Amino acid sequence: MKTSDLSNLLRKLTTPPGLSGYEDTIAREVESLWKPLVDELSRNRLGSVLGFRQGSGEPPRPRLMMVAHQDAIGLMVSGIKEGFLRLTEIGGVDHRILPGQLVQIHGKRTLPAVVVQPPPFLLPPEAQEGSVPLNYLWADTGLEEKEVRRWVQIGAPVSFARNFLELGSDLVCSPSLDNRASLCALTLCLQELQGRKHAWDVWAVSSTQEEETLGGAATSAFQIRPDLAVVIDVTHGSGPGSPSHKSYPLGRGITLGWGATVHPKLYETFKELAEKMEIPYRMEAMPRYSGTDADRLQTVAEGIPTMVISIPLRYMHTPVEIVSKKDVQRTARLLAEFATTLEIDFMDKIQWDETPKA
Amino acid sequence: MKELLKTLVEISAPSGYESQVRNQIQEWIRPLVDEMRVDALGNLLAVHRQADAPRIMLVAHMDEIGLMITHVDRQGFARFVSLGGVMPIHCVGGRVRFLNGVQGVIGVEKNPASYEIPPLEKMFIDVGASSAEDCPIRIGDVAVFERPFLDLGKRVVAKAMDDRVGVAVLIETLRRLEKSAFEIYFVFSVQEEVGVRGATVAAFGVEPHLGLAIDVTATGDTPKGHRMEVQLGKGPAIKIRDAGMLADPRLIQWMVQTAEKAKIPYQREILEFGGTDARAIQLSRSGVPAGVISIPCRYVHAPSEMVDMEDVENAVKLLGRLLQTPSPLELSS
Amino acid sequence: MGRNTESLNHPTINPEQIRLLEKLCNAIAVSGNEGEVRRLVIDQIKPYVQEMRIDAMGNLLVRQKKEDQKPLTVMIAAHLDEVxxxxxxxxxxxxxxxxxxxxxxxxxxxxxxxxxxxxxxxxxxxxxxxxxxxxxxxxxxxxxxxxxxxxxxxxxxxxxxxxxxxxATSFQRLGGSVRAKALDNRIGVATVIELLKYDYPNLNLVAAFTVQEEVGLRGAKVAAYALNPDVAIVVDCTPAYDLPLQVEDSFYPPENEQYNTRLGFGAAIYLSDRATISDPRLVTHFVRTAEEKGIPYQFRQAGSGATDAGAIHLQHVGIPSLSISVPGRYLHTPASIARISDWESTLQLIYHALQTLSADILKSER
The missing domain is CATH 2.40.30.40 (Peptidase M42, domain 2)
Incomplete structure (x- = not known):
């Protein structure tokens, strides 16, 4: 894929706000992109998009689930006072980035607005110094109270204004690249699978509500009952403010998760594959949990061997998230290669070392 | 409905020990349902059959917050921990009643350095004993706040309004139920206050197509209270979100439209803390669209929780209407 | 099968069991990496169980007998992992x-x-x-x-x-006690290994040696889902904070009232912790068993902390659960200390309680 086409795809995927729970816009975009790439398309009851590609192996075929979450973080209107909007968060937002932030209020009509910080003398004493807590900030639509009440209701989602930037030849910047960058990689992977054979059934899942409950991937997995799952998400990119031992440089490869969440044999398989394909990667140590859909997905039903692949991203959960297009493409290639090289008896090969002989 | 509510709130049933209230509910609803059972954790499930209709799970929790004894000292003072979200500020000077009928008062260790409310570990229950031997309380015994029902006319006050008012709404709904667009599972759940545990297993067993919890929510209408918009007396609240879940937008719309059509007052609720049984339903199995009808309630988790009877009545009306209105979801089984 | 049932009428802690505990404690099995201990367990239980497998997360799931036609299936569980x-x-x-x-x-x-x-x-x-x-x-x-x-x-x-x-603390015996790292929960693992050596007339015994307990009761969740028992008994090691008080400003002689459990007071029966309220019917059965058999027991004080029961009891339509622990001082530190007599009480209490447990218990009101 040409790099300009890739930029367009990323732009397409970052345009819908799709805040957790309010994901119809992004789900529809995913559906239109995936429609030509899968055999069947459906929606899970909670709103995840499920794309199914039938494998070429003899039935009953094992099932691979590859999942990237579609939802984005943002804000929500929690009160209306004299035409000003009080806000609460959806997902995790650092309130210190909010003053001056351009947003869109998704009421009965979508209204542009700006988040503002009142001057200290209009704040209660405990909020006058230091950062101003979210519930003392306002969103101002510039409209009169009557107009505001006409179009906006408590519960209206509030997304960051869309602003897609290309920085240099490889980097792109936009709100919601967490996790639309991964969704883009998953879409590219489905494109690569066109015309290639895979023995396993492949389920691509665009999951709902990761930022709130990790619920979309887990409920989809309960429905699909995959034999293996691969979660694609973003990780912290190196850059100002990121400790070097906890972040990964942009454009220089992806990370492969390692820790209690990840099945060690699955890690080995991905590691060998990445090395064979000369895809640069680093091990990302996840000592306690992965912070992704994998944490809940792994313990669905009788347990699912799970892998976590991450794309480095700078300034996570801000409207100026940055990723490298090269890393997105690498992720897609790795996923496609994994799916197509999965042998029908792969499950026999990822047994634990101590497995008793039958 | 006041009498129903009064009887319910005066029963002692802390999380994990709900049998007294369960027995009372069973007695009332037995003639009204097609089938009734108690599951392994103690949830009461009552079924109102409707052939070929989608299955809805309605849940209100039976349990209330309470205390469990951890130690009785040589002088007969009993130390305790909370079952559910008991706040220290509500304990000082409080009275408690144990399941075996013993009553006592909560005392506080003196802390000369400050007048701040100490944590529960610095408190004890005095049942009037003078030694461990003559103390009628043993480690593991459980208690609830002792506070009689108070009728203030339109508004009523009691302990355990959270969530006996939800239980009352379900029972009253069942009593008035004529026809329904759903097969209804009335679930009276256990152990909500300690982490929506009962509803988790109940939802797994019921496998509903959609679920609604009936529970209380906080209000913002008291002096320097919570910064939220819900008020007492302005109608039942349709939950948009709380700390545990985002209610399903399709169900929110269904409830809002139904309320508007029937001219039932309602409010839109955003609660920045807390959670309800609906969160367990939402993530059950392959996922279940879930929402909440909340009864606005002042002083939640204090021994004197206040609700407005008009809100309660309107919640029953709204729920009754909803049960006659096919939901907007595609609910193939 | 049931090799020991002929020679002994109930299990005891002998040098053989202590040597096994030593091996288990000295192994490394941090959450997510339980292979070393899992291998030791497999070697130990092989002669006594008819079916075992390792699941997707690494739990070792065991059926004592292939045919399980009795009306009650009981799962005993202990976590393999350590901090x-x-x-x-x-x-x-x-x-x-x-x-x-x-x-x-x-x-x-x-x-x-x-x-x-x-x-x-x-x-x-x-x-x-x-x-x-x-x-x-x-x-x-x-x-x-x-x-x-x-x-x-x-x-x-x-x-x-x-x-x-x-x-890297090595196991050591100190009089009537043992000192080691990871007594939480190798002492539970060793207990379940012993329990698997005996027959239980009224029930099908299944066991789960679980992974990732210390990072959020993760293994037990899928283990219980897979085995779907009627009742679960979790064997763990619970803190004993039975140290002297260091404040003496009270009218009464001060008492440590937050000991959680105490060494030398016997098996610790859970009533309620952060994640589980024990099934009261099971609590009653275990207390009655202890009193009838004269086995020392204590109640673990209600409060924070959690065991695998927290995940197990919420699977399927609910699985009545109870945790029984051996008290241990200084858990999650380089060197914890437990009393061998408490360990034996725990082992014997569970053994005897399972001997008389029957499906009737689930018919009584909770």
Missing amino acids: GFMLTSEEDREEGIFRFELVGGIDPRWLAGKPVQVGKEHSKGVIGCKAIHLTTAEERRSSFTVEGLRVDLGGGGKAKVGDWGTF
Whole structure:
């Protein structure tokens, strides 16, 4: 894929706000992109998009689930006072980035607005110094109270204004690249699978509500009952403010998760594959949990061997998230290669070392 | 409905020990349902059959917050921990009643350095004993706040309004139920206050197509209270979100439209803390669209929780209407 | 099958059991990396069980007998994993200095100046710290943080980023007690191994040796889902905070009222913790058994902390659960201490309670 086409795809995927729970816009975009790439398309009851590609192996075929979450973080209107909007968060937002932030209020009509910080003398004493807590900030639509009440209701989602930037030849910047960058990689992977054979059934899942409950991937997995799952998400990119031992440089490869969440044999398989394909990667140590859909997905039903692949991203959960297009493409290639090289008896090969002989 | 509510709130049933209230509910609803059972954790499930209709799970929790004894000292003072979200500020000077009928008062260790409310570990229950031997309380015994029902006319006050008012709404709904667009599972759940545990297993067993919890929510209408918009007396609240879940937008719309059509007052609720049984339903199995009808309630988790009877009545009306209105979801089984 | 049932009428703790506990405790099995202990368990239980398998997460799931036609299926569970750390990045390759992060709940104030072992080969290393001469009085008042400490492998060994490690304390017998790292929960694992050697007339016995308990009861969740028993008994090791009080400003002689459990008081029966309210019917059955058989028992004080029961009891349509623990001092530190008599009480209590447990218990009102 040409790099300009890739930029367009990323732009397409970052345009819908799709805040957790309010994901119809992004789900529809995913559906239109995936429609030509899968055999069947459906929606899970909670709103995840499920794309199914039938494998070429003899039935009953094992099932691979590859999942990237579609939802984005943002804000929500929690009160209306004299035409000003009080806000609460959806997902995790650092309130210190909010003053001056351009947003869109998704009421009965979508209204542009700006988040503002009142001057200290209009704040209660405990909020006058230091950062101003979210519930003392306002969103101002510039409209009169009557107009505001006409179009906006408590519960209206509030997304960051869309602003897609290309920085240099490889980097792109936009709100919601967490996790639309991964969704883009998953879409590219489905494109690569066109015309290639895979023995396993492949389920691509665009999951709902990761930022709130990790619920979309887990409920989809309960429905699909995959034999293996691969979660694609973003990780912290190196850059100002990121400790070097906890972040990964942009454009220089992806990370492969390692820790209690990840099945060690699955890690080995991905590691060998990445090395064979000369895809640069680093091990990302996840000592306690992965912070992704994998944490809940792994313990669905009788347990699912799970892998976590991450794309480095700078300034996570801000409207100026940055990723490298090269890393997105690498992720897609790795996923496609994994799916197509999965042998029908792969499950026999990822047994634990101590497995008793039958 | 006041009498129903009064009887319910005066029963002692802390999380994990709900049998007294369960027995009372069973007695009332037995003639009204097609089938009734108690599951392994103690949830009461009552079924109102409707052939070929989608299955809805309605849940209100039976349990209330309470205390469990951890130690009785040589002088007969009993130390305790909370079952559910008991706040220290509500304990000082409080009275408690144990399941075996013993009553006592909560005392506080003196802390000369400050007048701040100490944590529960610095408190004890005095049942009037003078030694461990003559103390009628043993480690593991459980208690609830002792506070009689108070009728203030339109508004009523009691302990355990959270969530006996939800239980009352379900029972009253069942009593008035004529026809329904759903097969209804009335679930009276256990152990909500300690982490929506009962509803988790109940939802797994019921496998509903959609679920609604009936529970209380906080209000913002008291002096320097919570910064939220819900008020007492302005109608039942349709939950948009709380700390545990985002209610399903399709169900929110269904409830809002139904309320508007029937001219039932309602409010839109955003609660920045807390959670309800609906969160367990939402993530059950392959996922279940879930929402909440909340009864606005002042002083939640204090021994004197206040609700407005008009809100309660309107919640029953709204729920009754909803049960006659096919939901907007595609609910193939 | 049931080799010991002929020679003994109930299980006891002998030198053989203590030697096994020693092997189990000295092994490394931090959450997510339980293979070493899993292998030891498999070797031990092989002669006594008819079916075992390792699931997707690494739980070892066991059926004592292939045919299980009795009306009650009981799962006994113990977690294999222990708290520890993972090497997360290499700071100085030549010197073998690594950053690390804790896995499970360890108070960082126990870390400094301790020998550690890392990886499959048990590479030797230490968590060092600045010499006292180089510290200021102010520094000594503040506590160490994980961010400020490093694992030093001295450039030796094969350990690398991603490897798990633990304190390197060797098991030791101290009179009637044992001292070791990871008594939480190898003492539970050893107990379940013993229990599997005996027959239970009224029930089908299944067992789960679970993974990832210390990072959120994760293994037990899928284990219980797979085995779907009628009742679950979780065997764990619970803190004993039975230390003297250091404040004496009370009208009455002061009493430690937050001991959780006490060494020497017998098996600890749970009533309620952060994640589970024990099924009262099971509590009654175990208390009655203890009193009838004269087995010492105590109630673990209600409060925080959790066992695998927290995940197990919420699976399927609800699984009545109870946790029984051996009390242990200084859990999640380099060296914990437990009493052998408490261990034996725990083993015998569960054994006898299971001998008389029947499906009727679920018919009574909860």
